[in-house]
Amino acid sequence: CENVMTCPIRPIGSGNEHCPYDWLAVYDGRDEHSPLIGKFCGLGKFPFSIIGTSQYMYVEFVTSPAGPLLNTGFHFNVGNWPGHVETAGIKHGVCDWLLSSDSLKDSSASEGIFLSIAHWYPPNTSCSYHIKGHPGEIVRLYFPSFRINRIESPILKYEGDCGESLTIYDSDHADPARIIKTFCDTFSRPMEKVDFVSTSPSLYVQFDSKTGSYSGSSLYYWAHYDFFNNTRFGDPVPNTLCDEVMYAWKHPGGRLRSPLNSLIFKRTGGSDVRCQYKFVTDRRLYARAIIEVNSVSFKELPYNSNACTRCHEERVDKLVIWEERDKFQNNLACFCDNIPRAVRVISSADQMNLEMIVQGQHAITSYFKNPNPLFEATYEFAHGPLCGPITLGPSPDGELVFPYKKALAMVAGPMAPPEHHYRREKCIWELKVASQRDLWLNLEKARFAERSCESAKIEVYLAGRLEPRFVVCPENISLARDLPILTTAELGATGADQEPLPVLIQYTGDGQPGKNIFRLVWTELFHLPRNPDGSLSASLLQDGGCDFRCPGDTQVCIPRHLLCNGVANCPNVTHTSTLAQLTRHIEWNLEQLGLLHEANEYRQLVLHDESPEICLRRDLSELPYAKLALITLGLCAMFALLIAILRRMCQGAPKQSGLQHLQEDY
Template sequence: MPIRHKRSTSQYMYVEFVTSPAGPLLNTGFHFNVGNWPGHVETAGIKHGICDWLLSSDSLKDSSASEGIFLSIAHWYPPNTSCSYHIKGRIGEIVRLYFPSFRINRIESPILKYDGDCGESLTIYDSDHPDPARIIKTFCDTFSRPMEKVDFVSTSPSLYVQFDSKTGSYSGSSLYYWAHYDFFNNTRFGDPVPNTLCDEVMYAWKHPGGKIRSPMNSLIFKRTGGSDVRCQYKFVTDRRLYARAVIEVTSVSFKELPYNNNACTRCHEERVDKLVIWEEREKFQNNLACFCDNIPRAVRVISSADQMNLEMIVQGQHAITSYFKNPNPLFEASYEFAHGPLCGPITLGPSPDGELVFPYKKALAMAAGPMAAVPEHHYRREKCIWELKVAAQRDLWLNLEKARFGDRTCESAKIEVYLAGRLEPRFIMCPENISLARDLPILSAADLGALGPDQEPLPVLIQYTGDGQPGKNAFRLVWTELFHLPRNPDGSLASSLLQDGGCDFRCPGDTEVCIPRRLLCNGVDNCPNVTHISTMAQLTRHIEWNLEQLGLLHRAHAYKDLVLHDESPEICLRQELSELPYGKLILITLGLSLLLTLFVAILCRMCRGPGHAYHSRY
């Protein structure tokens, strides 16, 4: 009768064999084998039958252990024995299996003699059952080499290990091993890129927005063989849906390494752990942002096209020691896609004046067609982000000329104006402050971030967030580039610098700005409205100079007490009369008179034709 294996509770065991004076009845004796066994080992799982186990992630968690363990058979077993270990994780997890100790010997005490190869084998399957098409590795007693401390990783939540013996054994398995296993969260935020370690793609039509972080599977820091760990997240959209990708980085938590001499001063060049955001522009990598240290607040990065990339780079020499089995995220961010067809072009200017109209008329025509019958509650919340470029040496004035909002709260519609390098908006316009939005202050070239007198400042970002239902919200935002009047050191105007044709009409008030002649009487207020903050003397100080430029100085006495702005009827009517093409009108009048004379002559000749000849004969 076989005796099952027994284990001691310490490193000592006392065994005593007792028989009668006559000896055993059959005189066959017995086989007794002694071997060592790792102490305090309990397999965390459910046992089925003699040696079939279900080792689940839940069982391991209940045991409060970080890794599970199972051992080779150390007692006798009959021929054709098969033992299985189904290592099963939760949905989204993967399994790692490795052998801290592994020895392969010849079968020493077989019960059934076997002369072929692979009398005993251990097979690892990337599956939840022994699938021959999903074999990761097979170890045989006759020709295999043991592989210690090598990771065998599944691609699904299950790994299946099976031990088979054709011979059986009196002394335990010829494949002697200690097997450790653990589970890793392999949750992805987008579509995994095949044949890469951790790359993902976020397509706008599948993942329109959400949160991302460094890979939750910290096993990636152990699988690069000492080379740098690179995980790239690509954000891809289609201009028919959106024109921009927006990433907001909320936290960066790379570990500080005291032995690393590379400081985080030049993020793009230094070999440090970092997070890089970039986009491809004309087949070159255009870096948008780089983070290699903790950030005090969230940073938003906006693409200029329909693709953007976020890449995490970890130096390989310390990836395992710093981040393997580290539960804390190395970075956290959120993303969204913005600027749909209703927003129109993403770039505006530079031009002396212009307008931004929402919704974009061409897109609105498509949205209002017969195929656009969408229930009101299905409309998404629209976000538009425009770049307004301004010419060098020019101030900027924005004027919300027209606005119609469906609701009266700022949650339903909001227009924000951001200046270069500023995290907070310079202006916020919404239904609650619509009256104040019509008298916005002038943004000087210095406010716009101009670095030099001949360099264009960085673009102004204008962002609209509101209901995406066509026709519910609409506005017209007008901009004007203003020429700031230059001054001499003594405070007088530098007239020599006003000869470039950009300063033909000085706006009323003490703003010291002017506009070119072509912006006069164009139906749009291009001069800022400062009547409520200026005195009459300030409002009328430039009347004579303006009249002289327009050729109306002889009427200065009539305009002495008037405030003349760029759309004043007194200027526009005179200008229209002065610009009439009198020479062309005279030529046209003479031409019409000649044609009329010829027509009358021909008509008279026709009337005097046949009838006149008949009367002359009689």
């Protein structure tokens, strides 16, 4: 229709059905073989700009054979539009991307970037961004800039909601069950600088448009993504930020450090960051956990008034080791400053906890994307059933026997798991010593299957010492029977009435029952004080604790009940003392034992606590003669009564026989 009076003015239209005569065709490329953006015709101003996908666009004008009467042709402007930011990834098809951790690393950038579609795209377009990390990594996505507008230049009109949408999936594909967030053009609000974090190595972002667009998406966004190492050392605790559990049967030992995922310092909303590591044994008999803290590296804050003086009470960054005892938290160690050397902490039960606490007000600025560990440690589980009870003493004497006899059936019986027969055992005992007592250890019996210290080793540690006080192994077994006395000062006693910290005795070796056997005996010794003139201070010799002075120049003594008990309780110092030193206390000892009249006979003998000369005489002198006399009289009375009963029975038997014969005659 070309009649100016009767024909209506045709509005701007597109497509073959609307443009049968004259049209203007726009192609996205160099020639007519490129993708067709649209055919346009009609009268008026085209309401949209058209943005191509490259630096080329091809425009074709076609007229009908009749030619127009009223139409005057067309006019358009050409300009430049900023192109895309280079994306570190692999493009598949028109707009599907694989953004991998390797590609980001190759680009030497710390964060990857991708933008919303800023050019034309047809209706029912779907573009995807698969952000893929390595195993053990998680993905973070955030939008520094995000605007949501109404669809301004649609190719196809759409009256419903969500004509265009952007969906984030916690998955490696568009899984409807794993949607984190969906943004729509009609009802969503943009979320700038909010972290969207995956729970797996993949995050999937998909843009969908039902309408298409001539000039770009109505969802304008600038997206950043990066990867964080979320490797765990134990089993993650559900619904926690960074808590882990180390089960002995799954993680028998290994290294430990602050979370590799520094994103946790950004996700607490200003509250303190707390990461708790729980060490749980398999509830074997007497089992325990060992943590060795190798380094602590919290940052010093210039405006922080809290100093690391009272670690448990101060609000500072710290590392706390504790265990639950009787439903109360028993603090074992606390670190809020760098440590010069490794510190080992041993549990007294089957569970122990290590907790890292970082103050929330500076967690992001100090530790977010900080590659250095805040702490490093190692852990292991030790003290199996063969080790027996953990705590020994305090008692005047006692013995430590390996293997523990009551546990042999558990680990060596027909129902025992196979690994027990080949397991390398580590035992750690705590030997408590009474206040104001020296300690003497004596390896009374030992049998090792091999002659190497690698196969078996007994180490004795004093409180606060990193190195063992002495080591016993098959190579020096002959020296183990002359171990030195551990004095009260060495044991670390702080007061006259306070017990020193326990002595740690550690055995490391083959755990196969019967392969290594030893019996370690201990004795608490009373150390004799001396007056300024060198004589013994008799004022402290009380309470029956010093009844026998050990031979030699050791100045120690033992109570009476430890004499002749079958165990050598006095140290063997015969090879380091003179004869005069060994015999100096004979008269005093004999007087205490009531054997002073034998002094001349024993004057040249070395009498120790198990000497036959003492034990035989002492046994005879201490026999309970009164009790023996009463027992003898009782036995004699019972014997006489038994004889009387037998005689009575024998006298009654002939009378009964004569009466029987008389009855037969009648």
